[in-house]
Amino acid sequence: MNLIHRVGAVNRLNEETFLMTIDSPEIAAAGRPGQFVNIRCGGPDAYLRRPISICRIDRERGTFDIGVQIRGKGTEALSRMRPMEPIDIMGPLGNGFSLKPEDRRIAVVGGGIGVFPLLQLLIEHPASEKLALLGFRSRDQVVLEQDFQMACDELLIATDDGSYGTAGFVTSLLEKKLGEKTFDRVFICGPTPMMKRAAAILLERNVPCEVSLEQRMGCGIGACLVCACKTRAGDDWDYAHVCKDGPVFSGEAVIFD
Amino acid sequence: MNLIHRVGAVNRLNEETFLMTIDSPEIAAAGRPGQFVNIRCGGPDAYLRRPISICRIDRERGTFDIGVQIRGKGTEALSRMRPMEPIDIMGPLGNGFSLKPEDRRIAVVGGGIGVFPLLQLLIEHPASEKLALLGFRSRDQVVLEQDFQMACDELLIATDDGSYGTAGFVTSLLEKKLGEKTFDRVFICGPTPMMKRAAAILLERNVPCEVSLEQRMGCGIGACLVCACKTRAGDDWDYAHVCKDGPVFSGEAVIFD
Amino acid sequence: MMEKKTDMSVNIAGLKLKNPVIAASGTFGFGREYSALFDLSRLGGIAVKGLTLEPRKGNPPPRIAETPSGILNSVGLQNPGVHAFIRDEIPFLRRYDTAIIANASGNTVEEYEEMVRILSDADVDAIELNLSCPNVKEGCMAFGSTAAGITQVVSRVKPFCKKPLIVKLTPNVTDICELALAAEAAGADAVSLINTLLGMAIDVKTRRPILGNIMGGLSGPAVKPVALRMVYQVSKVVKIPVIGMGGISNGTDVVEFLLAGASAVMIGTAGFVNPYAWVEAINGLEQYMLENNCRSVAELTGGLIV
């Protein structure tokens, strides 16, 4: 696996979020929606790599985009990288969302930075009808609206404070939409409470769904077993590992607690 | 003390040595020859500051130069800093060389990177006759020759392998010169064996000398006591501290062992 | 309505500090050098360089090695002796409105007793018994690494101690709680921890140890997780206040130690990298308290939710 790639464009999306293009024909060719990359961000204190989802892939140009929210030392260091700088990335990693031809009508439900992996999914999914429900804290947190617009048939946005789109949680949008129609599969990514709620809503209505989980990681490839998440195993439960068994899991499999 | 200064020009002197100008009216105004600054070099692994001598001061422009040899993580990170970048420097620190009007005839004896602090000393010293004896490993290690030439009356260079100037050690040059004339004071900076030898030669002939010592440092200001060096204390000895009592010591005071 | 300002003061077994940030012993000398950089009155207190009965020269150089996110030191208690401290340094330190904590070491139990007797009559605010220095052959760690040793020293000095008595513990032990409990039982008014972790660095070019003394004490951010764990463990078992230290570099780190159970903290190594670390940590703590509506430091102490 080649680790050294190159930073392309870096664009601020809002005060704390940026979109970074990475030049990497290898990752662009191999990457699938829902997979992630593990980035060595540098900076004196960010020892471990940071897992970041693949947000969009341009296979012709051999580049892919990541959308990143600055949270701590690592993402902060990452945000200061400049075009043309070398960047140390392992990827693509993890399993990605399912792309089944028989899923004709799909929806994505994204919250905050959880929207990022859903973009490439919408772009690439073979479904004939695609709905995107995205939730943000407020108007200034809304990102990639146009890009999502172009990648789906209908885009609905909810903001917690009502400063843009519908006021309230994206899960309410989901419930409302489910009153109107059903879906062959729904893909969810966002804060855990949101995913838990959304998955519950869908399971209740027997709509299959996939969720993309987050967990702190070590190796990023399945060797160290630190990125555990609780999943159903028959009548019992077990720990699966987000980096290798996920980050995408079927909604029924995950035990949110 | 203001810690944040700005990198000016950075010029390679040879493969492993560079000269860096720092914009800092404060340090330029307060700095004296032989004093040093303590630099936070950055880079993931260079935790401590690095002590580096003041090499030249331009008080009008409010800048000073340092000459640095790349040895490890810190100096390596320092070498990658670019003009206009902010740089975290404590200084000026330490005591510096004596600048006595009664010292009419002086010589400096420098070896390798030990030549750097001697440049500003030559520039600023009030003596009427100034000799510079500089030793390097080989021709490609010779640095700042012109600058030294302009700052003294006579410059002699020795190289270990004879590829430039006189073949042999700079201490041999010193012995030869002492056969011709004497000096009111001699200033020495370089590898420990060289300083030990030079000081011995001079003490034998009752020529006062000053040596600039190196030691690994913590605080850089005299509080932590890590930068100990052995000095005479009456009939006994004691540990003095390079950062506060030095880096310049009188040749008689130091116990080289 | 009057706005209630955040109260930063703490009271450690009778030792009143205006804020919980103390300069750690051995990293701050007797304050003179840092007084040129900032007003020492900003500090909660100053634990002065480790004192012994007689002056000590300390260990051969090099006395410091850089390690990943930390340092090793092997100063070996170089100090002018307790009498010179009282004569030359206390008057200087008293010019500032900050607590003076005398850090005392001895080679024998008798010497510890003598030190405590002398310091009890000196103008210091507390005595910190260093039972944990890894850099000297006799005394110190020898006493400090067993509960019996701690009991022996602390119970011996306690009757003569007229100041709050802080016992400083070494982390180089199997069970730090046992040591803290021994100190408490023998009369310590507080414990401080951690001193340095014994470590070593090697130069592959020369094939020699970097430190003149071969081994040295590890401090700085690298040790913070160990220090935090020990503060957490100890503060759960003792009733006396715990002063936490080990790798603290800023206000966030201070809050972590308080949450883990510390009543005050000390900062050392971080000051070598950032000479304003102490002041910035105080400011950072205050800001955290304001942002989180903490009225007092005590509200944070032991506030970890588990």
Add this chain to the structure above:
Amino acid sequence: MMEKKTDMSVNIAGLKLKNPVIAASGTFGFGREYSALFDLSRLGGIAVKGLTLEPRKGNPPPRIAETPSGILNSVGLQNPGVHAFIRDEIPFLRRYDTAIIANASGNTVEEYEEMVRILSDADVDAIELNLSCPNVKEGCMAFGSTAAGITQVVSRVKPFCKKPLIVKLTPNVTDICELALAAEAAGADAVSLINTLLGMAIDVKTRRPILGNIMGGLSGPAVKPVALRMVYQVSKVVKIPVIGMGGISNGTDVVEFLLAGASAVMIGTAGFVNPYAWVEAINGLEQYMLENNCRSVAELTGGLIV
């Protein structure tokens, strides 16, 4: 004249390794994941994920926290059990020309014995007894932190052990030499050290520990000075080979551990940051040996000049 190539091989009490670099237990799984990145036959050996008699689920997440130049982990020995290992993993590992070291833990002395009996009849090259895991409640650290505990376990399993027996020591003790000597006396063929230092990390925003299990084991470059010191101390007192580890990231670090007294080394955490750390360390060691005219690894072992 034939040029003599540097000989990288080592022999640890009958365990022959083509080079002294082993993947540390728990950081390398059973090799499958890294086999996609490089040829496992490059490695001197692989210490597989810590095994127990029964499958174990391990501790609740989060199981990792980043610390300055290191990490804390609290995996808690999640593993499929020794039988699944023998059935499913050994055949895979045997495809590569590298030594298989089975890392074994037990809750009781009986379990340790049972593990050693089972693994003695399995196709592994050595057994590493994990007497030092800080992340499980019973067993392990409990036995591993006293000489008596080590003596008890090691002398119990030794008669049944048909493979080189490596005893892995915990650094969370007052005197690591005492433990190493106890292991040696009870029949260990080698000791490996260090396991992780017990530590903790706190999130000041949530006021909770970062790890689901509150405390965890510190590893990575931060612990290197402590590990190096312990390897130095232990190798001076035992006659059996010492396998050194703790924060090794590259060839230079490997040389440091060899000079301190190690006969081989293990690398773990560094591989999370650089998945080629093991291979690069082997290359780096070889380069050092060539540049310094070392004919064999044994020439470096214990070669520190003090």
